[in-house]
Amino acid sequence: MRVTCPNCGERDRREFYVKGAALARPAADAALDEWHDHVNLRDNPAGEVHELWFHEMGCGAWIDVCRNVVSHEVISTAWVSDLGGTR
Amino acid sequence: MADLISLSPCDGLLPVTIGSVTLSEDLPDAMTSLAPYAGQEKALSAALEAAHGMGFPAINRSTGKAGARAIWFSQGMALVQGVVVAPELTEFAALTDQGDAWAVVRLDGDGAEDVLARLVPVDLRRQSFKRGHTVRAELAHMMASITRVGPDAFQVMVFRSMARTLVHDLKTAMAAVHARG
Ligand SMILES: [Zn+2]
Numbered sequence: 001m002r003v004t005c006p007n008c009g010e011r012d013r014r015e016f017y018v019k020g021a022a023l024a025r026p027a028a029d030a031a032l033d034e035w036h037d038h039v040n041l042r043d044n045p046a047g048e049v050h051e052l053w054f055h056e057m058g059c060g061a062w063i064d065v066c067r068n069v070v071s072h073e074v075i076s077t078a079w080v081s082d083l084g085g086t087r
Numbered sequence: 088m089a090d091l092i093s094l095s096p097c098d099g100l101l102p103v104t105i106g107s108v109t110l111s112e113d114l115p116d117a118m119t120s121l122a123p124y125a126g127q128e129k130a131l132s133a134a135l136e137a138a139h140g141m142g143f144p145a146i147n148r149s150t151g152k153a154g155a156r157a158i159w160f161s162q163g164m165a166l167v168q169g170v171v172v173a174p175e176l177t178e179f180a181a182l183t184d185q186g187d188a189w190a191v192v193r194l195d196g197d198g199a200e201d202v203l204a205r206l207v208p209v210d211l212r213r214q215s216f217k218r219g220h221t222v223r224a225e226l227a228h229m230m231a232s233i234t235r236v237g238p239d240a241f242q243v244m245v246f247r248s249m250a251r252t253l254v255h256d257l258k259t260a261m262a263a264v265h266a267r268g
Binding site: 007008009011012014015055056057058059060061 | 146147161162208209222223224225230
């Protein structure tokens with residue numbers, strides 16, 4: 001599998017660490033049910049997922065990777081910092 | 088007062104030549120990482136140009152030349168080698184002394200590309216990786232910085248604690264390339 005880092009270009013999967021699903025975090029004072037959902041419940045679709053990948057062996061950027069878990073196609077990659085987060 | 092002896096990261100290990108490729112240690116006079124504050128990238132580049140005659144490098148590129156070089160070093164960071172960075176640059180960036188933190192080696196000679204091809208999963212051939220180009224990439228499970236500094240010459244850097252492993256893996260690859268003739 002090859003992943004295109006927005007900084008480094010197309011790189012081998014082995015250079016990355018995968019944290020898991022890319023999720024919008026609930027507000028700090030959100031209800032317990034909402035936090036329970038955020039921490040524990042996942043949809044597990046047979047299709048496209050968004051995940052947080054870390055270019056550990058490269059530039060150190062956190063990347064939002066959209067990939068298809070059936071075909072293994074990598075559909076898009078973007079800096080997490082461009083998606084509303086802070087650097 | 089104890090008389091302290093300073094040892095370089097690759098002390099006693101280098102230089103070594105196998106076939107047409109030589110691996111030697113480089114000891115830049117100074118190494119400082121520059122991480123521009125948010126929105127200060129242009130101002131930092133101008134200040135770096137004024138103070139040291141080289142701009143802040145673009146992603147996967149380096150500026151300057153042997154003796155005073157700025158290398159793109161990771162997301163939002165560059166490494167200046169060879170000169171002590173002017174203190175006024177602290178207005179625009181976080182400066183961190185990296186002088187003792189990295190092993191710096193030079194891989195030089197016909198076949199250096201073939202040696203790195205055995206260890207790095209990135210295309211470093213001349214047609215796609217020209218002089219001044221740089222990458223952060225895996226080198227035999229180590230987080231390396233690799234810069235082409237000449238037609239057949241590369242600068243390779245890893246954390247100082249990995250110096251012996253770096254030399255071992257590069258020597259093994261040099262011997263394997265040489266054995267193929
Ligand atoms: Zn990267």
